[in-house]
Amino acid sequence: MPAFIHHIATQVPACAYSQAEARERVKTWSADPKTKRLIHAIYGRSGIETRHSVSSDFKPGAVTELFHVTEEGAFISPNTGARNACYARESRRLAVELARQTLNEAPGFTARDVTHIVFASCTGFANPGPDYHIIRELGLREEVQRYTLGFMGCYAAFPALRMAAQFCAADAGAVVLVICLELCSLHMQINDQPDSILANSVFADGAAAALVSAREPQDGQPALCLSGFESALVASSEQDMAWEIGNEGFNIVLSSYVPDIIGANIHALIGGVLGRRDLSFEDIQEWAVHPGGRAILDKVQTSLALKPDALDAARGVLRDYGNMSSATILFVLKRLLEDPSKRGLTCAMAFGPGLTIETALLDILR
Incomplete structure (x- = not known):
């Protein structure tokens, strides 16, 4: 029994800032001229024009809420508790609004139809979490099953969608709300390490939701048929991408060698995925x-x-939003789904700690 993504909705925080604004702001938080030049260069070649954050701290001249400096100009890094408190507050607001938008826009579905919520995030923790508040604030049935996929990184949308498809295979009446929500900007680390500067230059905040069920799509409504998933680990690359909890936020290990590692392995990995399906x-x-x-x-x-x-869809999302971790691939799929020229078998992929590569095959139906 196939499962379908009937609708994808996206949301970003209200605070938008250009990459140039973010670059100049971060440069003021460093006292070392060499580091300032490195920041300028890395931000300039990111391919990003705009990013969003739940914090206005990155706009030049803003009154800072989280990232402060002393009167002498020294940067004060917020501790993990302060960052996570912001996550708990802002993730609830963003998730509830996103769920409301999704259910308002999805054709033929109501809040009372939802049987499962799968919530994926790696940038904070709260319990009761956003999934709980969605049920309370939107009037979903209290017996809705809730699952959280935590700390998986940029590829988490694929395990979440795989889980949704499995629920639909087990129960033809299942209606699964998948939400990927990431507030990456809360974990900015200010130092002179090139890999840290690289991470600061690309990550941003955003959320996306997909409504999944085994119902046949309505006539005239585009949908994505979930055709299969596969996971792979790239050998000897664990040290090049990792995500851990530190005293001053979550610490990312993002080696500049990651693109080369992906480039060297992706043809064989994708070829294997396709070959196993003839x-x-x-x-x-x-x-x-x-x-x-x-x-x-x-x-x-x-x-x-x-x-x-x-x-083009992926490059457009990068340009307009940056890397929003697990939510980002759903932004890309939304662009494909809304483009009437796009149809047929689609290969989707995402990369994360490990180095892990998750893939999915989907059919764009029109």
Whole structure:
């Protein structure tokens, strides 16, 4: 029994800032001229124009709420508790609004239809969490089953969608609300390490939701049929991407070698995924790639010998929003779903700690 994504909705915090604004703000938090030049260079080649945050601290001249400086100009890093308190408050608000939007927009579904909520996030913790508040504030049935996928990183949308598809296979009446919500900007680390500066230059805040069920899509309504999932681990790359809890926020390990590692392995990995389903690269009509950064997209495009416009949706999301961790791939799929020229078998992929590569095959139906 196939499962379908009937609708994808997205939301970002109200505070938007250009990459140039963020770059100049972060430069003021460093006293070292060499680090300032490095920040300028890394931000400038990110492929990002705009990002969003639950904090206005990144806009030049803003009254800071979280990231403070002393009268002498020294940067004061907020502790993990302060950052997580902001996550608990803002994730609740954003998740409830996103769920409301999703249920208002999804054709043929109401709040009372939802049987499961799968909530994925790696940028904070709260209990009761956003899934609980969605039920309370939107009037969902109290017996709705709730599941949280925590701390998986940028690829978490795929395990969440896989879980939703399994619920639908077990129960034809299941209606699953999948939410990926990340407030990455809360964990900015200010130091002179190039990998940290690289992470600061790409990560942003955002949330996306997908409504999944085994119901046949309504006539005239585009949908995505979930055709299969697969996971892979890249050998000897554990040290190049990791995510851990520190005393001053969550610490990311993001080596500048990650694009090269992905580029060296992605053709064989995707070829194996397709081969096990008796498919070839020529059978794929559309590509949905997590835009972890411009260099990652460039490496995937080159390694898979994709057409020049094959990753336009991913590059557009990167340009307009940055890397919102697990939510980002749903932004990409939404763009494909809303483009009437896009149809047919789609290969989607995302990358995360480990180094883990998650893939999904989906059919765009119109």
